[in-house]
Amino acid sequence: MPPRFAPPSADAYPLFVTTPETLSETLAALPGPARTWAEAQGFAAGAVEVLALPDAAGGVMGALVGLGAAAARDRTRFSVARAASALPEGDWTLTGPLTPEATAEAALGWLLECYRFDRYRSQPAAKARLTAPDGIDAARIEVIAASEYLTRDLINTPAADMGPDALEAAARALATEMGAEIAVTTGDALLEANFPLIHVVGRAADRAPRLIDMRWGSDGPALTLVGKGVCFDTGGLNLKPGASMGLMKKDMGGAANVLGLARMLMASGAPIRLRVLIPAVENAVAGNAFRPGDILTSRKGLTVEVNNTDAEGRLVLADALTLADENPPALVLSMATLTGAARVAVGPDLAPFYATADSDALTLAAAAARVADPVWRMPFHAPYETMIEPGIADIDNAPSGGMAGSITAALFLRRFVTETPRYLHFDIYGWNPTPAPARPKGGAAQGGRALFDALPEMLGL
Known part of the structure; x- marks a missing residue:
């Protein structure tokens, strides 16, 4: 079911949002039984602390939810969201000292907390429903939540059920839902259409490689999204150890994230010309797999020396980015689960990004802070260009030495x-x-909300 707010209701229970600094005032305004109960339970308004409150007859009259102390409040995003899973069934309405931005964050967090991945096992749904708070754009928040659900579902689905064919089916379903056009080039047709790197990376798998090309909108500035769709990555002939292969169903996370962002843009009716390109492959092991030492010629004509078949994501993205660049839009944006170096640098919570324009980076950073979707700028450090120049070919897919791995991949x-x-x-x-x-633990949308907020300014809308 798509995430939705409950309709306004006079019978909705109040959810009192409070902090340690405002707690005494909040408790003083409660009816006697509720105040006594809260004091007896030691409610201290800590971050994500939730307490249902009784009425005089022993029923529920409302609840308290804590935001935590001011000094530590930036450590916990979406504190109010915990209430969605902790509270009893019923409609609830927010009340308390929240700014408009904090109210919007709380409302979005509530819907995101209600996500369940139940394709393979039934999961109990959250029973508490939130009425849309006054002053928020409820429809926009519902679109964002539904789009994040899509991204999470795609990443969480194991590769047996989310190969290149299934990723194509998901893109087609989204195109149908949003009235977009879609074209797919598959298998050996990739060679005929001059996408040699996409073909070579995916040719060893039973499920054929493909390039998904979706278009939507006829007016406004052009935006092209490119998402890495490696549906499973064994590492190829440079086989990953088992411990490193365990999460490789998420190696199509870039594709999942751009599809989620594309859904936000289309569902909100953004006045743009949108294109989405997804090279969808499996990096498998077979007799016809590409090899370390191979030199490949890309769509752009640049030759690439393969020093590691486990650095395949940048290869498939190269052909897709070349296609995007042949009819230059105002902005090209790529998303990929590309390097372990990025994870080591900033951990799993921050979304590292590179920008050729300082203005885009500043706009994006400001938007990320507004919508609680943290990002961190990394440098296109030009002196490292020599690290990706092997001499025997134009460019190297995996420079030796292990230094600056995310930066060299971006370069x-x-x-x-x-x-x-x-x-x-x-x-x-x-x-x-x-x-x-x-x-929840599992597939994550990263950077999409920040981009959705920032793109109007970036594109001059």
């Missing part, structure tokens, strides 16, 4: 975006390893 991709005036690249993790309010 590799930038070589294929030469005509478009502005380029953004996200090297995301795409997975939440530890459950938190509104962010």
Whole structure:
């Protein structure tokens, strides 16, 4: 079911949002039985602390939810969201000292907390429903939540059920829902259409590689999204150890994230010309797998020396980025679970990104802070360009030495975006390893909400 707010109701229970600093005032305004109960339970308004309150007859009259102390409040996003899973069945309405921005965050967090991945096992749904708070754009928040649900579902689905064919089916379903056009080039037709790197990476798998090309909108500035769709990554002939292969169903997280962002843009009726390109492959092991030492010729004509078949994501993205760059939009944006170096640098919570335009980076950082979707800028450090130049070919897919792995990967991709005036690249993790309010363990959307908020300014809308 798509996430929805409950309709306004005179019978909705009040959910009192409070902090340690405002707690005494909040308790003083409660009826006697509720105040006595809260004091007896030691409610201290800590972050994500939730307490249902009784009325004089022993029923429920409302609840308290804590935001935590001011000094530590930035450590916990979506504190109010915990109430969605903790409270009893019924409609609830927010009341308390929340700014408009905090109210919108609380409302979104509530819907995100209600997400369940129940394809393979039934999961108890959250019974508490939130009425849309006054002053928020409820329809926009519902669109954002539904789009994050899509991203999470795609990443959480194991590769047996989310191969290149299933990823194509998901893209087609979204295109049908939103009235977009879609074209797919599959298998050996990739060679005929000059997508040699997508073909070579995916040719060893039973499920054929493909390039998904979705278009929507006829007016406004052009935006092209490119998402890495490696549906499972064994590492190829440079086989990953078992411990490193366990989460590789999420290696199509870039594709899942751009589909989620695309859904936000289309469902909100953004006045743009949108294109979504997804190279969808499996990096498998077979007799016809590409090899270390191979030199490949890309769509752009640049030759690439393969020093590691486990650095395949940048190869498939290279052909897709070249296609995007042939009819330059105002902005090209790529998203990929590309390097372990990015995860080591900033951990799983931050979405590291690269920008060729400082103005885009500043706009995005400000938007990320507004919508509680943290990002962190990384540098296109030009002196490292020599690290990806092997001498025997134009460019190296996996420089030796292990230094600056995320930066060199981003520089590799930038070589294929030469005509478009502005380029953004996200090297995301795409997975939440530890459950938190509104962010269950599993597939994660990263950077999409920040981009959705920032793109109107970036594109001059």
